[in-house]
Structure formats: structure tokens, C-alpha cells
Amino acid sequence: MSPTKRIAFIGNSLPRRCGIATFTTDLQQAIASSDVDTSIVAMNDAGESYDYPFSVHCQISDQRLEDYARAADFLNEGRFDVVSLQHEFGIFGGEAGGHIMALLSRLTMPVVTTLHTVLSEPTALQRNVMERIVDASARVVVMAEKARDLLRAVYRLPADKIEVIAHGIPEFAFVEPDEAKERLGFAEHSVILTFGLLSPNKGIEVMIDAMPSILRRRPDAIYVVLGATHPNLVREHGEAYRESLMARVRELGVEDHVVFLNQFVDQARLLSFISMCDVYVTPYLNEAQMTSGTLAYSFGLGKAVVSTPYWHARELLADGRGILVPFGDVVAIGNEIAGLLTDAPRRQAMRLRAYASSRSMTWERTAKRYLAAFETARRGRVLSVIADHGEPRLLPAIVAPPEMQTGHLLCMCDDTGLFQHAVHSVPDRAHGYCVDDNARALLLASVLSGAGEAHLPDALTARFASFVQHAWNPDRRRFRNFMSFSRQWLEEAGSEDSHGRTLWALGVCARDDASVSRRRWAAALFGEALPVIESFTSPRAWAFALLGLDAHCTTAAAVSLRTALADRLLGLISKVETPDWVWFEDGLSYDNARLPQALITTGLSMQVPAYVEAGLRSLRWLTYLQTNPAGLFRPVGSESFGDKRSAPKAFDQQPLEATAAISACLAAWRADGDPQWRIEAARAFAWFLGDNDLSSSLVDLDTGACRDGLHRDRPNENRGGESVVSYLISLAEIRQLARVSGDRPKLAPLRVLHA
Template identity: 70%
Template sequence: MTPFRRIAVIGNSLPRRCGIATFTTDLERAISYSRSDLEVSIVTMNDHGQAYDYPASVVLQIKDDAIEDYVRAAAFLNAGRFDVVCLQHEFGIFGGEAGAHILELLSALSMPVVTTLHTVLAKPTAAQRAVMERLVEASSKIIVMANKGREMLRSVYRVPDDKIEVIPHGIPDFPFVEPDAAKAKLGFSGRSVILTFGLLSPSKGIEVMIDAMPLILERRADAVYVVLGATHPNLVRDQGEAYRESLMKRVRELGVDDHVVFLDQFVDQATLLEFISMSDVYVTPYLNEAQMTSGTLAYSFGLGKPVVSTPYWHALELLGDGRGVIVPFGNAVAVGKEIAQLLTDGPRRQAMRERAYAISRSMTWERTAEHYMVAFENARHGDWLKVVARTGPVAVAHSPAASDMQLDHFLSMCDDTGLFQHAVRSVPNRDHGYCVDDNARALLLACALNNPGETRLSEVLTARFAAFVQHAWNPDTGRFRNFMGFNRSWLEDRGSEDSHGRTLWALGECARRDASPSRRRWAAGLFAEALPVVETFGSPRALAFTLLGLDGYCAAVRDDARAREIRHALADRLMAALASVETPDWIWFEEGLAYDNARLSQALILTGMATEAPDYLAAGLRSLRWLMTQQTASTGHFRPIGTAGFGELRQAPRLFDQQPVEAAATIAACLTAWRAEGQAEWKAIATNVFAWFLGRNDLSIALVDPETGSCRDGLHPDRANENRGGESVVSYLLGLADIRQLARVNVSVTPSAALRVVGV
């Protein structure tokens, strides 16, 4: 599928003064900066007949109470062929009962909608619930900024978990600085600065903080509380500045005039960051628990500020485990005590600053934009799966996986010897040299790129992988060596059974599919020489890899009776392994799960098709279906077997670490099952598995960089492994090659009567 070119964001926009406008504008800028060829536009809401001097990024305005404007906006977005619409939802910014007018726009759109909920109501009115249910139905993905939002969407509104994404509020990527320079610039040198910023309204709890000032001043006489922000426009419209004046009166009555400063300003981001920089403590004394998102909190935390806050939902989540200080609602004594303690304890304050800054690096707008782009891709993917479910076997030309094949990183991982094993981030790591495992995989990739529609690897590079395999062959032992140092010295005289089997697999495919007739003959000859020893192997994966190789070899060398005998013998051994272990709830070949699991099932399915053996086929399909129950999260996304659980006896798979090799194996096995049975569900599963690479996974983190074709080495419990080694990049590219071929198939496949398996 082609990359996104046009994205529309619906919401408020600066210079309108509100938090949604700030968020929408920041999000539009962050997504625009993420790719130079991406066009991001804002469709903005205008309130109560107001008009604003909008920037060029705003391409259309909607009057909140004019239903015809919503209809006109939908027509504009459809005619403009936008790829996705991202709606910023807050009940108060749309017209109609409970903001129902926005549904007229959404219902007419022809592209996926991704909706960010800035508020999730725990106790909605009947009208609010009705609007929310229709909003969820119209959206391919729902984004909330805290896990509490996910919980409430599931429990209150029954939203499926796989429709929800949690993406924290973005923050500027600002350096970690001491407050002194900003204090001097803004006129607060020598003061201990407490800051609150944002639009003033009674829900912000400013009066509680004012009441706490006398207690703070007892311990820090230099303290000053800066309240930065204009009064909320709606409040000004209805009451004028009565609320601000009441706060100032309260200050005078407490005698803290010299220690509370009101700055009636709506500042730009650069000025705002200077004010946050000068603060020693940031405080959010909000009075309402049901505050799902606070941009002011996110920004201050992201600049490494110690935060004292009441326990509204966003603060509880962000500041838990000592990342900030939580105080009870409306308790001026508690607020004063905690702020005074922070202002008089420099080491504690500094430690809290450093921790907040370090933790918040994952929240920068750059990272937020990455997460949104993944959500957009998943939304497109989800729409495609709906088509599959509705229409049965269909072409997958619109699958998100059918993207361009970028080989830059793969090529950077190769030298004149072969493919390096490992990398330090994206830089090849020569310390670990090479292995035949990865160079065999690279030879498999070279064969896959001989398919129609792909750009072949250069003859020189393909020959290099073949030469590595040839050099790995040790005729004295009848085995392939595996590990080679960077100095081209072999580190062993024979490799593992699995590496031998994988090398045979590459040779079998090379014998069938290589572009060079001479190299096909070479591969067939070396395969035949290295095959017999496999009969002595005990590893089920070595048997499976060899069977995959035999599928290619036997198609290329049809008169090798001995190879056909070994093929049946190896398949029978896998069948025996399955029979000895299988129970109704454990349909597998071993007592535990390990790596490359789906290759065992794939080997039997392929062998069953090639030899017209229904028993092999049925066993392969049965075991693969069971394996998918173990590798599918309750939310529907792919969850590959984690390395932490390798070898555990009959235990549910561990969640981490998750590795690309498992995804590639599962994609190939599912597409093999589809070719065997012709059932569209296997195509849908394969595409869902590929989405794991793109970010539809437990951490919602994309593992691949589509611009370079690099792939991270896996998912840890809290992050992606930033190293991008040989196995990972080849696994991704093999999976991509499989999906790209699938995308070119425009008819469903019906299995022959001889291979139809009833009841599997």
C-alpha cells in the first residue's frame, strides 16, 4: 500500500484560546515534521460566531452550530482524497445536543477515522452516551492519553480493546536546564518560583493554592506563586473577569500580595517554555477527579519539573510511584506542606527533576507523531480486515503490508564476506562476525526477490551469500559450520543441527528459484551432498527446515528417489513427535514452545501438498491453528512467543522478548495454509501478523523504519530493542516479500479435492 500523503485533523486551532486548539496545532506540526512529503491540514471549529486569523495549515472552517458546514466539510475531505481523518473530540466544541453535529460529518466520510478523546465521561447522560457510541462506531481507532481512559472505554462504553490505543500527551523536546537563566530573563531572580499555567476557571483550584501560600512562606520567605494564563473565553463571555477578581481579592485578604503574581496572558509556546523553565515546583490543584488529560501537567513534567498535584486521573497515572507528589483535593494544608518541603530539600527536588525528565523522553512530540502514524496505519489495516470479513476471499492490494521493499539497511549490513550477525543500533557490529544461519536467510531473501514485481538483488551480492554457504560446508564432518569471526576464521568445525537444516532450506530454494542456472545446479549438488546426515538429527526444527528445503529441491530435481524417501521419513518423524505429545489442549510437537515455531507446521503443510498426503496436511493445519491461539492476544493482535518462556513445559507463552523471526515464520506458515485450504481467514491472519512489525503489538511501537528497511531486534517489556541485526532485517524483508506477493493475488485459491481436509 502506498504511504499516506494527505492527513486531515479536525479540532480547534490556534490562535483560538483553548487546550484543544493548542493540542491540535502541536499534533498537526509534529505529524507534518515526521515526513517531508506528508501534507497535514486542519479543519477547525469556530465557536459562537467567532472568527480567527488562522495559519495556512487550516484549510476549512466549521461554524459549530451550522449543520450544513459539517456536511460541506465531509464533501471537502472526500473530494480531497485525504487518506485518514484524525478527530479531536471534546463534547463542548461541537454543535447539537451533546455535540451530535459532528456525527453528520463522520458518517459521510470515505476514509478511516481515528478519534482522540480528550474527555471520557464515567457517568454520561443518555444523549452523551448515544453520541459516544456512534462516535466509536464511526472510528477505526480510538486514542486516549491515559490507561484510565482505556479502562473506562471498556467498562462504561464496551469498546473492544483492539480498537483503543493509548498515546500519551505530546511534549516539546526541550533541554534539561536549571531555572536561574529563565528567572533572570523574566524578572524572578532570587525567588523560589511555584507555577500554574493554563486558562483560568473555577475547576482549576487556584484558590486552594492561594490559601496554601502562608504556610509555604513560613519555610520559604522568598517563594512566589505565578499564575500564568488568561481567563477562559467562555467564562469571560458569561461573567467577565469576576472570577479573576475574586482570586485577587483572596490574595489581598491573606496578605500575600507580594508573593502571588497573576499574568493575564495567553502566551505562545516559546514564552510558555521559558516560564516553565524558571519554575522550581509546578502545581495543578485541580478540583475534579475526572480530568483525563492535562496538557499543562504533561508539559511541566516533560521539562523535568517537580510536580505537586491533586489526584485527578491523569496526575495519578503520570506521577505515581514517586514521580511526583499527590495531595488530597481541596486540602490547602497538604498542598502547602508538600511544596514547602520540596522547596527546602534541594537534593530531593533535583532527583525528582531528573527522573521526570528521563521518563518523559518517550512523550516528545516526535515520538507522539510516530505513535499516531502507527495508529493511522492500523486504522487502514482494520478497515481492510473488515472488507475481508464481509466479502470472503478478496485481493489484498489495499493491505498496509503491501509497501515498498527498501533494502538500504540490509545492504549496509553486508560486506565482501557476507551478512553480519549483529548491529549496534543501525551500525554493523563486526565484533560478532558472521554465521551461516543469517547468510542462509539472506540467500532465501535473494530467491524471494526473484518473484514477479520485485527488484532482484545484484548478482554479486547473491553470489556472496552462496559463497558463504559453500565455504561453511565441511566435507570432513559432513556438516556446515555456523559461526565465523570477523577475521574470516571459523569458530567451530560444525554448527548446530538447526543451522544445518536452515542451510539446506536455503539451498533447496536456490535450486528451484535462483536466477542463475549455474547457481541452481550448484545448490542442488551441495544439497544432495549435505542431506543424508539429517536422518541422524533429533531436532524437530532441523527436520522442518530440511523439509522446507526438500520442497524446493524435489521440485527442481524430480528424479532423486532417495531425496523423496528422506522427505517421507522426516515428515513421519514430525508426525510421530506430534502424536507422542498431542492432547486436546496442547496440539504441538514438543512439550514446550521455542523459536521459529510455525515452521514446523508449515513444513508438514507443504509436504502434504507436494506428496498428496492428507495426514501430513491435516496435522500441519491443526497444529498451526492451535499455535495461533497461543500467539494471539485477547485484543486480537499478534503476540509472538516470548524468549523468556522457551523450553517451559506446557506453559502459556511468556510475553517477552518478542522477536521478528517468529513473525516471519508465522506469516509464511499462514500463507502456506491459505494456499492449501483457500480460506480467506489465513490471509487475514497473515496480514494481522505483519502488522506486528508496523506497531500493532503489545507496546504499540513500530519495529521497522520503512524508509531504510531496518528492523529492531524485538520487543522488551518496556521498549523496543534498538539494535537492528541481520536476523531481524531479513525476517522483516522475508515477511514483507510474502505479503507483497499476496497483494498481487486477485482470485481466491480452491484446494484440489485430493487435498481438501474435512473438519480440520
């Protein structure tokens, strides 16, 4: 294997003002100096833009999903050997930064991820995103042993996947502070320094409160706070935090001994400021600070450091290499700093220990360790993608699904249409027909037409279309739903949901039907039946109509209605959602996954990220609820219908829910490229085949019949129209998915069958 020659870095980059930007730029420059071709993919925040140097070849606006996909294309087409991802919460868009998966899941080269923060108690969303990122990474780099321990204990990451590489530092001589003090205007002072972006978690107020006690023992002391206020803090609150600190300084009467330098300095000037300090202090308030570039730089220049015991400091300053004081302890921090300022031999000994210990951390040596990690990742990638007979594979393929069998579907039809119910596998004439099931059957015919499967007999498709046409009541501008076996309509207008579902079938038929004439018929009837949907109040009817509009939306009025319906769903979730209930209504019902699916598909087609994000957020929550303790798919049971804001009951489980979940997960996969959605779709399909609470297959593989669901103690042996159509639609989707090479929509496009 040839040496690594092309490396791309993803993260913030200078001149953006933050520690990650500094780290990314420093690491890129250190690697580039090793005769390696490098490139940076830079993250932009909140619509900001920056005057980047030539090393930045691609930019991502953190909230624009399409930018992540475009960046993946850039990296794949550039044939980079390795991608180095800098991960920190808050850099990437989406929930818990999940948008980054839309990039990682599309890459064809190995990823080495540097985790700048490892949380010991992540939220469910943070854990989910972190686990997906590390799963997509060939190697994971952290900068402290504590981070390695957390990755193993909390995230169950194998030890051999983790590298501990210290934060890099500039190569700088050990110098006394006098010359730099003179140059910067601080001669004749004992200088205490803190630098970095100013924000409330830095504990500056604790250090200010300690100044009076320090001045009593060292009257020449001066505390320099070097750094601009964090840009996010400025955007939200202006300079209120800095002004509060300055007010505290005046209140304590130490304004002649505390200097605020509101500037973001380049590396040369920063090193001058560090050089002139006698004591460097990091009074941070949060223990869970896994890395600190400011600490690493000051330690690397051989400074006496006083710090609170956050995780990085606890490791770096152990064994007398610095001094640790309790969080928020004004007395302790004052005593230790005053003690160092009044004891030059002790201070000098500490400086020498720090400088000697830090020589392995220089950027030159850090770059060599990263290059070794990159090579390890590439070797592992080569081994992992060689499958049988040496054929390359990117990710495991879906297990081969069953063959498509339509025998039972044909048995469930007569010359009128599809029967609603069956007694075991025998059609039950007593309950007649409904437009719901015949619309689903028309949808299935269109799905098979576009999925590379054998088509249903044209006469059968025409029968479903004829039933839908006959169900249309032009006087009421509504579809009837229920029809008796004697072909008598039992109502003048069906439910809003049945009308919306029929619109959905017509929209897909207008796009995909094999017959040109039938496509024109479907388009015309769709246009007639669409306007009334605006008066409906059912969220599911809105969702079904949106799925139809995703397939067929050709007029300005249709576009306007599409936006209105999507806005209604968005309005519902914004009104109902709480941290524990990420949904559109106070309860769960049937066809649940169609609501997020409708928002995702609409958002993708109309380029509205808010729709996509709400759809993904709610589907992720629903997917969590629809997973049993064994990790199997468990659809919301019908016993839950009517319950308010409570965990769903397990039974009765119906095929309709599995079919909705499969389609929605595939829509989500198309939206953000996260391969986990593909896995969730396969898991939901496995429910049909016996991976369920009862370990009972619902499907007769020889006929394509599907049982109507799972009771608490047994499968429902009846095999009605809704169940067989649901199974066959899901089978068509999974079979098409299995034919895709790899699992990346960009590499092998899959049109999600909105079924």
C-alpha cells in the same frame, strides 16, 4: 497498500485559545515534519472567527449543521487517507456535541479519534453520542490507562480498538531555572507556577489559601498564575472569577507573593516560564480529568510537580515522579510545596526522575505512534470494506425488504374509495369511509409514483382524489371526514387533524402525482384549504400541514404560515420540555413521530437550525421510549393515550406509529447524516415483520395485507384501510432506502418520502 501521505485533523486550532487548539496544532506539526501532507479542519465557537495559519484549510461554525456536511465534502474530495478527530465535550454543536456525526457519517476514509475526556458516568445523551463516535472510528486513542479501562467497562469497547498514546511534549533540554528567572524578572525568588486557561475548576483558590503557610517556611516564594481567563467564562461572566481570586489574595495579605499574568502565550514563551519555576502545581478540583497538557509539558521539562490526584496525574506522577495531595486540602498542598522548596536535593532527584521518564513522550515519538495507529486503521478499513467478490461496501446494507404487493389494498376499495375497516380481510361496509384513510391512500399513490415502484392504477388514484374533493365543504372551508356506506356525510366538518392530514396529502400530490392535471387540482385545493389551519389548536394538525407545506409552498402567505406553525411547535416544546420529558405535550398520543418530523423537514427546507435541533432532540427521546428491553421497536400503545408525563404503556400497538417513526427517522438521517437513524428506521419496519413484543408478523406478504395491531396476547386479525396504507407507505420507503448504495445522504441522495 501505499504509505499514509495525506492526513486531516478535526478540532480546535491555534490561534483559538484552548488546550485542544494547542494539542491539535502540535500534533499536526509533528506529523507534518514526517513528510506527510496535513490539513486542519478548525472548529469555531459562538460565531467567533480566527486568523488561522495556512495549515487550516476548512472551518466549521459549531452550531451550523451545513458546515459539517461541507467539511465532509472537502475531506472526501481531498482524498485524505485518514482523519484524526480530536474529541472533547463542548467543541461540537448539538446535544452532547452530536453535530459531529453529520460529518463523520459522510466520510469515505477511516477515522482515528483521540478522546480528551472519557466520562465514567455519562448522561444518556453523552453516552449515545460517544458510542456513535467510537462506532464510526476505526481506532480510538486515549492518553491514560484509566481511559482505556473506562472505555472497556462503561462503553464496552473492545481492547484491540484502543490505543494509549501519551500526551506529546516539546523536545527541551534539562536546565536549571536561574537563567530563565533572571530573564523573566523573578530572580531571587522560589517560583511556584500554574499555567493554563483560568476557570473555577482549576483550584487556584486552594493554592492561594496555602501561600501563607508556604511563606512562613520559604519567605521568598512567589506563586505565578500564567494564563488568560477561559474565553467562554469571559463571555458569560467577564473577569469576575479572576477578580475574586485577586480579592482573596489581598484578603490574605499575600499580594506581593501572587502574580497573575493574564496572557495566552506562544510555545516559546511558555517554555521559558516553565523553565524558571522550582515547583509546578496543578490543584485541580475534579478527579475526572483524563488529560492535562499543562501537566505533561511541565513534567516533560523535568519539573517537580505537586498535584491533586486526578486521573492523568495519578498515572504520570506515580512511583516518586511527583507528589499527590488530596483535593481541596490547603494544609497538605502547603506542606508538600514548602517541603520541596526547602529540600533542594529531594527536589532535584524528583526533577531528574520526571525528565528521564518523559523522553518517550516527545512530539517526535508521539507522532510516530499516531502514524502507526493511522496505518492500522487504514489496513483495517481495506479488510472491512471488501465484501463478496471483492466489491467495496462502506456499511452493511439493509436486509432485502419484501416485494410490493397491493392486492389487499385493491380489495379494500370500491367505486367510492377506501373502506375504513375490515373483518379479518373482508371489507366492513358497516363503518363506511373517511377522508383520513382516503387522504392516506392518495399519499401512498404519490409515494409510489416517486419511489420507483409500480404505480397504482390511475383510476384508483383518481378515486381517492375524488373522495377528497367531495369531502371539501366550501361553506365551512373544512373537509368532512366520516361518510356512511350509503354515501351520506355524517358531519359538516371533520376534526382539525383530518383536515391537516388531507392538506398533507394534497401537498405531496401537487408535487409528485404522475398526472399533470391532478397535480394542478391538488395545488388549487391545497391553496383553498390552507388558510384555515392558522386558527387550529391541534399540534398534529400543524405538523401535518407543515409536511404538506414541505412538498408544496409557493406563495408568500404559505411561507408566512409555515413559519408561524413551526414556531408554534417550537414554542410548545420550549414550554413543556423538562430533562425527563422532551416533548410538545404533557402526554403521548397517536402519530407521535410526525411532530419532530415536521420540525426537522421544515428546518431543513427553511434553513432554520433551531427547528431541526428541536426535532432531533424530541425524536431521539421518543425513539428511546419506543424501544423495549430487548432492543425491539415498541410503539406507544393506545392504552397510554390520556396519561400525563408517564412512561408509555405497551399495548395496543398500531401500524400508524411504526410508519410515523420510519419517516421521521429518515428525515433525521437526512438532517444530520447519523447512520443510527437509518438503523432505527429499519428496526421500526422490522416490527411489521415480527420483530416485536409478540414475535408475530402483522403482514401477509402475498397480498400486502396488514393486521390492525398488537393486543397484549395476540395480533388484531382485522386488516383495515389505515393499516394496509401505513404498511405499504413504510414498505415503499424501506425499499427505496435499500436501493441506496451505502448509507450516506450525500453520496447517494435519498428524498425522504414524507408519508
